[in-house]
Amino acid sequence: MSVASAARLRRAARETVSGLPREFWWLWTSTLVNRLGAFVATFMALYLTLDRGYSASYAGLVASLHGLGGVVSSLGGGVMADRLGRRPTLLIAQTATAGSVALLGFMHDPVAIAAVAFLVGMASNASRPAVQAMMADIVRPEDRVRAFSLNYWAINLGFAVSSMAAGFIAEFSYLAGFLIEAGMTLACALVVFLKVPESRPTATAKQADGDVSLGTVLRDGRYMAVVGLSFLVALVFQQGSVGLPVAMGRAGFSPADYGLAIAVNGILIVALQIPVTRFIEHRDARTLLVLSSLLAGYGFGLTAFAGSVGVFALTVCVWTLAEIVNAPTQTGLVVQLSPVHGRGRYQGMYTLSWSVAALIAPLMSGAVIDRFGAEWLWGMCAVVGTAAGLGYGVLMRRLPAKEGEREQEQESGAPGVVAAAEGAEGAGARTA
Template sequence: MAVLTSRPAATAPGPPTLPRPFWMLWLGTVINRTGAIVQPFLSVYLVRVQGFTLAQAGAVMTAFGVGSLCSQVISGWLADRIGRRATLTGGMLATSAAMVVLGAVSGFGAMAATAFLLGLTIESYRPASQAMVADLVPPALRPRAYGLLFWGMNLGYSVAMVAGGWLADHGARAMFGVNAAVAVAFAAVVWTTVPESRPVGGSLPGGRLRKVLRDRLMLAVCAITAAYGALYAQAFTTLPLAMAEQGISRAHFGLAMALNGVLIIVVQPLTGPWVARHDPTRVLAAGTAVVATGFALTAFVHDARGLALTVAVWTAGEIVVAGTLPTIVAALASRELQGTYAGFSGMSWSAGAALAPVLGTTLLPLGARVLWATTGLIGAASALGALLIAGRVRQRTQPNP
């Protein structure tokens, strides 16, 4: 079993550094996210270009979400079965093909079916990437490595939002070609520069999924992750609706939310050393509690300045959670099950995020205080859960004296 923390050997000539294959994986991730412009603007394309009703567009997006939910476990299983590099590159090539088809077809049935296939492939790189990091990076450096991947994704996403917004208005169909091209570029970078990292002889004869389902500690982490997903995803589901009811314009809302990306880009690289010095499970609990506090404070927001303050609070928590959650999952997984465990973790987050709009839109009519107090309590429960399992995680992942 992997260990959660470790220190560089006393004879090391200098501070440990991340290996070159990790940086190539990071570069490919940034390239991919820079061109990931279809998903944020797909609903706009469906309504404006395809002429779908809001109900039809919602159904297509639901098909995409179902595919994305399934992809995490499937790709994680494949990463352990056929290898990390093959799963990631194959998934990105399949994503590229699905993008091209989605940009070419029309009609509700064809769009819904292709959107499902796109969802099934577009997130396939995540469990494989997470498993690669666990294979390539020593335990003591994993919080930093996972944090840098998160930082790179946000760096690329900030570019994608600008480019995607322009293309959505001026050349919507070109979005699919651009997104398809960067998916191929990601696959090419990984295939040519990152060696296969799956442990030799690490293939199990069967029962990978059953092994995870029997791991009660990992299931507890999945429950904590799902609750956190339901909390965090409010930022992109219910929060815009709630702020509109408070009279905050879309322009001011966009500026306040832009603070999230700015803080991540500026602060995230600076947090690695601090996170690495502390117990990841306790850091996860603290970060989740800060996110919950930020959303709970939204109940008292009446203008854009107040919203920006709450965004800054929950972003601070998000930054530390980003590097610690995958670190914990990697530590709990055996070497031959890194992809499968990462897939279950990703599916748990996606499940929570899928519940977020249902929860939020149900509570919003009851008033802002009810909505954000309940959301904050969900986050508090997630943080408490992390604290409750901290001892068991340490006991299982620390080396015997």
């Protein structure tokens, strides 16, 4: 590597991490530690079937209940983030996650295991709206896409490491995996407690009287359209972990073949998330969301023509690029459309779209593959991705005010914002 190339790399690295507040980096550290210790999700199915001797159907039921817990807590976590504050919500959710994960390791009765798995899903998902809302609070609008991208990178880096470590830990002791994850989750709570201050914006008296509620979110037509499109995109992306392994197994490929193909996803995200974000950071969000939706749909659609591990890996490259572009852009759009004093609830609704997709995707993919064949599933992915791309194209023809302008209006009690809040209160929407 030449001296000039090394200098460019150093400059790019400095520009990537510069300008973000110290609080963000402590929150980022908490996220990374959390994902480094995410062992249970990786080996849960093996634990139930191999160690405990339960059927694959029971393991699927436990996974569904875990997902259902996440669906329930998506909105609850958002409401807590707005009412109690971001920091208390994070501390409650992470402490509850640590306790429930540790408890799950000691459960033997099948009903008790299923019930505690539901609690783990609730507790672990409750922190997501608070994390996203806090990042929006503490990071300047012009830096948010970069911040969300760095956070997404930490999630995937941590998950890649924990997935490899989970296998070794499981060979030693499944219980150790539960306890280590509980301990690392408590470490996350400790980082938040010691280093991360509360970031919830202070509302004026007039804004407090017109508090944003879940009813306000549901009546926000533009935002709910974004949530619906997010659900479609999430439904497509979920097929990487639910439809793809089943389809490859039916085609005669081994679990190791699937592991080799899907490993490309994590490697590319860790390698490309930051440089790609530098390239797209200040580009038109509408174009990026349309493009990423189409890439996701047709990336999975191309799987219908895959006949070797190499071609499967190539299709993974296509939809992984879509994921790299979509994740920070979509999260930035959610913040842009969210009122400052309702970010928790708005983020909770966005999180719900992914939780519901994670719940529906396994049922949908299994039913389609069993009844019609895997080719139909991949064709449906192409159709859904196209529909989402068209939806973003139509929806974003006229964007709202830029984030900084909108926030200044809200914080100064602009008539339009206050009137909308007062209208929501008049409709009895503050009960959420």
